[in-house]
Amino acid sequence: MSFRLLLIAAALAASGTAQSQPTELPTPEGQVLLVVTGEIAATNKADAAHLDRTLLEALPRHELETSTSVTDGVNRFEGFLMRDLLEWVGAEGDTAAAIALNDYLIEIPMADFHDYDVLVADTMDGEALTPRDKGPLWIVYPRDDHRELQDIRYDYRWVWQLYRLEIQ
Incomplete structure (x- = not known):
């Protein structure tokens, strides 16, 4: 295992400790794909967690098959659970404001991430997501597994x- 992966593993293990103590995450070496700010305990740049693909791929991987309101049929998504990411950065709050590259913003109750296996997908049907096709990261709900998720609010x-x- 490379030294960088050992640092990532150590940061993941440390995130399970008391969240009142700040934890330093490894510094991203590649292009930053996700920035987490607000009420978090683990950071790597100022008061934020800047995460590249390598850091995000250190989180446990999951798959989800579900339909969406914007694609045809059932798709297979792969990525990490939002709750794993939030635990890793020591998020404490009631809401996560999710912001897209086009400045779309919506506040999502943190309870969603504990009540459902909400995925942050980086692949769909085996293909890496790019900004041209809803990537590089896409919040995906298991809508086919829960009737209540088949609602426009979700x-x-x-x-x-x-x-x-932005954790609030």
Whole structure:
């Protein structure tokens, strides 16, 4: 295992400790895909968590098959659970403001991420998501697994081209 991956593993392990103590995350070496700010305990640049693909891929990987309101049929998404990311950065709050590259913003109750296996997908049907096709990160709900998620209120929370989370 490379030294960088050992640092990432150590940061992941440290995130399970008391959240009142700040934790320093590894510094991203690649292009930053996601910035998490606000009420978080683990940071790596000022008061924010700047995360590149390598850092995000250190989180446990999950798959989800579901339909969406903007694609045809059932798609297979891969990525990490939002709750794993929030635990890793020591997020404390009631709301996550999700912001897309086009400045779309919606406030999502943090309870969603604990009540459902909400995925931050980086692939769809085996293909890496790019900004041209809703990537590089897309918040995906398991809508086919829960009738209540088949509601327009939840459809608004499917943020594609996600690049920022502000924990409030």
